[in-house]
Amino acid sequence: MLVSIPNLLDAAEIANCRQVLDAAPWVDGRVTAGQQSAKAKRNLQAPADDPAAAALGELVLTALGRNPAFLSAALPLKVFPPLFNRYEAGMGFGAHVDNAIRFVGETTARVRTDLSATLFLSDARDYDGGELVIEDVFGEHAVKGEAGELVLYPGSSLHRVEPVTRGARLAAVFWVQSMVRRDDQRTLLQRLDEDIVATRAALGDADPTVLSLTAGYHNLLRMWADA
Numbered sequence: 001m002l003v004s005i006p007n008l009l010d011a012a013e014i015a016n017c018r019q020v021l022d023a024a025p026w027v028d029g030r031v032t033a034g035q036q037s038a039k040a041k042r043n044l045q046a047p048a049d050d051p052a053a054a055a056l057g058e059l060v061l062t063a064l065g066r067n068p069a070f071l072s073a074a075l076p077l078k079v080f081p082p083l084f085n086r087y088e089a090g091m092g093f094g095a096h097v098d099n100a101i102r103f104v105g106e107t108t109a110r111v112r113t114d115l116s117a118t119l120f121l122s123d124a125r126d127y128d129g130g131e132l133v134i135e136d137v138f139g140e141h142a143v144k145g146e147a148g149e150l151v152l153y154p155g156s157s158l159h160r161v162e163p164v165t166r167g168a169r170l171a172a173v174f175w176v177q178s179m180v181r182r183d184d185q186r187t188l189l190q191r192l193d194e195d196i197v198a199t200r201a202a203l204g205d206a207d208p209t210v211l212s213l214t215a216g217y218h219n220l221l222r223m224w225a226d227a
């Protein structure tokens, strides 16, 4: 499932991210790539141990925690600390699959990458190229979000970033280990959650149908979730 969440960050938060990243000590993005993806990856990355970048990562994690659409779609158990990257003209990232398990810095903490996430920090009009292209059973989907927009997709997807041909593309990337490992189960729960919200709005909280749907949601979650 491909999920787009506009306005994860507000205008002040986006401005803060850009200001901090303008002064970031960018390094070659291949430092965090796996063996196959290192050959395909050409971008710049803020060092994960840079204090200013780490603070921006905390800002993103806080924004995720307050966003109902993210919580409903991802059912997060663990979120990998966001990494910030920059693609300048000529840079791109060829087709690859993200590593299944990511280790957090030098620690033993690890995250299974059930979902991959890109948070766009540049406006689409500020650069050409740079589309995130995700392949699924229905073909390819090219995504070019507005600043502040989050895109979630299954970590199992083959994906790439098309070469940037003008300007610069700033983004944060991270991964989510979900309480519900399977994409099809998460998708079903998300749709059911949307239906419950709509049904509550139409019928009220005390309606027996609302009660029954809500019970169904929680009992499926109990069946499928690891918490």
Ligand code: NI
Residues within 6 Å of the ligand: 096, 097, 098, 116, 159
């Ligand atoms: Ni990737």
